[in-house]
Amino acid sequence: MGPMKLSICHTTRYRYSAPLRHSVQSLHLWPVSGPSQHVDFWSLKSLAVLHGRIDALGNHVHHGSIAISHSAPPVLATEVVASGQLTTLNVADWCDPPHLPDPSLFLRSTHITEPHPRMSAWASALLGLPLSQLASGPTGVDQVLTLATAVGLKVGYRKGQTGVDTVALEAFDWGLGVCQDQAHVMVAVCRSIGWPARYVSGYFFDPNEPDLASHAWADVCVDATTRRWVSVDITHACLTDERHARLAVGTDYSTCPPVKGLRRGGGQETNFCHVRVCAFGAVTGGGGCTGVGVRKAVDGHQQTPEKCTRMTRLEPPVH
Numbered sequence: 001m002g003p004m005k006l007s008i009c010h011t012t013r014y015r016y017s018a019p020l021r022h023s024v025q026s027l028h029l030w031p032v033s034g035p036s037q038h039v040d041f042w043s044l045k046s047l048a049v050l051h052g053r054i055d056a057l058g059n060h061v062h063h064g065s066i067a068i069s070h071s072a073p074p075v076l077a078t079e080v081v082a083s084g085q086l087t088t089l090n091v092a093d094w095c096d097p098p099h100l101p102d103p104s105l106f107l108r109s110t111h112i113t114e115p116h117p118r119m120s121a122w123a124s125a126l127l128g129l130p131l132s133q134l135a136s137g138p139t140g141v142d143q144v145l146t147l148a149t150a151v152g153l154k155v156g157y158r159k160g161q162t163g164v165d166t167v168a169l170e171a172f173d174w175g176l177g178v179c180q181d182q183a184h185v186m187v188a189v190c191r192s193i194g195w196p197a198r199y200v201s202g203y204f205f206d207p208n209e210p211d212l213a214s215h216a217w218a219d220v221c222v223d224a225t226t227r228r229w230v231s232v233d234i235t236h237a238c239l240t241d242e243r244h245a246r247l248a249v250g251t252d253y254s255t256c257p258p259v260k261g262l263r264r265g266g267g268q269e270t271n272f273c274h275v276r277v278c279a280f281g282a283v284t285g286g287g288g289c290t291g292v293g294v295r296k297a298v299d300g301h302q303q304t305p306e307k308c309t310r311m312t313r314l315e316p317p318v319h
Contacts, residue, residue, distance in 0.1 A: 002090070004242040005040075005280035008203055009083040010214070011273070012259055018267030019074035023048065023066040025261035028201065028248035029082035030060040035094035036231065037245060042084030047075070058100050059248040059256060080259055092239035093141070096227040103221040103229075105251075106187075106196035112167050112252040113184050113199070115192035119172060123193045126150050135194025139222040141239075144230050148218075149237040151186045157235060159211065164253060180253055182234040183216040187252065196221035199252050200231065203245040205277045213275040214258075219249065245277075 010029060025048055032054075033039045044050060048064030055061050068075050096103075109115055124131050127143055158176040168188035171181035183199055190197035197220045204215035217233040217240060231240040250256035263269075 002242070004088050004205070005085060006088055006203070006205055006245050007083075007085050007278040007280070008245060009081070009274075009276045010203075010258070011079060011081045011275075012271060013079040013274075014077060014269060014271045016076050016266035016269055019068070019076060019265055020066070020078065020263060021068055021265030023078070023261060023263040023266075025064055025066075025080070025259060027062040027064070027080065027082075027259055028059055028256045029080065029258050030062060031084075031086060031202075031245060031247050032058060032060050034058075034246065036089050036091040036240065038087045038089075040085040040087055042082070045079075045081040047078050056101060057249055057256075059250075061248075082258075086245050088242040088245055090241045092231045092241065094229060096229060098227075100227075103196040103224040103227060106198045106221065107191055107194070108251060109191065110252045110254070112254060113188040113191065114167065114169065115188055116169050116172075117192075119169070119185075119189045120192035122154075123147060123189050131193060139195055139220065141222060141230050144220045144222065144232055145237070145239070147189065148186055148232045148234045151189060152182055152234045152237050155182050155185050155234075157182070164257075179212060179235045180216045183218045184252060186218040186220075186232070186234045190218070190220055196224060198249050199256070200246060200249050201253070201256055201258065202247040203275065203277050204233075205243045205245075205279045213277045214273070215244070216253070217244070243279075 025046070027044065027050070029044055030042055030052065031037065031039050044062060046064060048066045050062040050064040052060060052062045066078070120131055124134065127134065127146065154175060155171050155177050156175060157178060159178055162171060162177045162181050166177065166181055168184040171177040172185050172188070187197040187199055197218055200217050200219055202215055202217070204212045206212060212235065217231065217235070219229045219231045222228050222230050233240050233244065247258070248256035
C-alpha cells in the first residue's frame with residue numbers, strides 16, 4: 001500500500017481522592033518525522049507548563065510541573081491529551097543519521113531486557129547457527145523475521161497476565177504477555193546473540209484489533225557499520241508498514257513510557273488511557289483519500305472515509 005493518513009488522539013486522565021499539590025511529569029507523547037512517517041501536525045495539552053527537547057535517542061520529550069497554591073481551588077483531576085495527524089509510509093528499513101547513538105548502545109543490558117543464556121541457546125537452535133557466527137556477521141532481514149515470528153509464537157498474546165514491571169526473561173519462560181512483553185523478549189533475545197536492538201512505542205491501526213491501538217515493537221540493527229536498522233512487529237510477525245506510527249524509542253519501556261513522574265498530595269490515584277487511531281485511506285497523487293464513512297480531508301478537497309481503532313484501558317500509576 002501507499003502512504004496513509006492517521007489521525008491519533010491519546011488521552012490519559014487522572015483522578016485523585018485528595019487535592020493535588022505538586023506534580024512533575026516527563027512525556028514521550030510527541031512523534032518525530034523520519035524515514036517511516038511525517039508528522040503533519042501535533043499538539044500536546046496538559047495542566048502543566050511543558051518544555052520540549054530532543055533527547056539523545058532522537059525522541060521529542062516534554063517535561064513539565066504543576067504547582068498549586070493553598071489558596072487555589074482544589075485540583076482533583078488532571079489529564080494529558082496528545083493528538084494530531086501523521087502520514088505513515090511503508091518503510092521498515094533505514095540507516096540512522098550520524099548524530100544518533102552508535103548501535104552498540106543497544107547491546108547494553110537493562111533490568112527489563114537482560115540477556116540470558118537460555119535465550120541465546122534458543123535463538124541459536126532456531127536459526128541453526130552457532131553464537132559466534134550470529135554475533136560476528138551481518139544479520140539478514142529474513143533472520144530477523146524468523147526470530148520475530150518465533151518470539152511471537154513462544155510468547156503468546158494474552159492480556160491481564162503481565163504488567164509494566166514484567167521482565168523479558170519472565171515473559172520468555174511463562175510463554176505469554178502483550179505486545180510490550182513480546183517486544184522486550186525480542187530485544188533481550190537479540191542482545192543475547194549480539195544483535196543491537198531497541199524498544200519502540202507507538203500506535204497501530206486496525207479496526208479489528210482495538211487493543212493494539214497503543215502498540216510496541218522492536219528495531220533490530222542488521223549492519224552496525226552503516227547503522228542500518230529493520231523495524232519489526234513481533235505481534236503480527238511482519239516488518240512495520242503504513243499501519244504503524246512511531247512515538248519513541250528506548251533501551252526498554254522504562255526509558256520511554258508515554259507518561260511518568262512524581263506527585264505530592266492527591267491521596268489515592270486512579271487513571272485510565274484512551275487511544276483512538278483513525279485512518280483516511282491511502283493517499284493518492286492528488287492528496288485525496290478513499291474508504292468508507294465520512295470525514296473531511298485535511299486538504300479540504302473531498303469528504304473522505306474514516307475507519308478507527310479505539311482502545312480504553314486502566315493504566316498503572318505513574319506519579
